[in-house]
Amino acid sequence: MPVYEYLCEACGKSQEVIQKFSDAPLVDCELCGKKGALKKQMSLSSFALKGSGWYSTDYKKSSKPDSSGGSSGGSSGGKSE
Ligand SMILES: [Zn+2]
Numbered sequence: 001m002p003v004y005e006y007l008c009e010a011c012g013k014s015q016e017v018i019q020k021f022s023d024a025p026l027v028d029c030e031l032c033g034k035k036g037a038l039k040k041q042m043s044l045s046s047f048a049l050k051g052s053g054w055y056s057t058d059y060k061k062s063s064k065p066d067s068s069g070g071s072s073g074g075s076s077g078g079k080s081e
Contacts, residue, residue: 026038
């Protein structure tokens with residue numbers, strides 16, 4: 001099932017929700033309880049890989065030198081192991 005990313009305009013927190021394609025998009029934030037504050041985000045992971053070189057260079061600069069494959073969020077690729 002696909003994972004959708006939602007951003008709450010009330011509390012500013014994003015959350016990933018696993019939904020079916022047929023499911024209606026969420027609108028209520030479970031974190032702060034605000035109704036109608038959730039906004040569905042585009043699939044950022046696939047977007048970033050395609051054509052944003054400025055982003056990857058900037059990201060490299062601020063990332064840790066050791067490549068220990070941290071799972072501190074952000075990367076949503078290959079988590080099916
Ligand atoms: Zn919220």
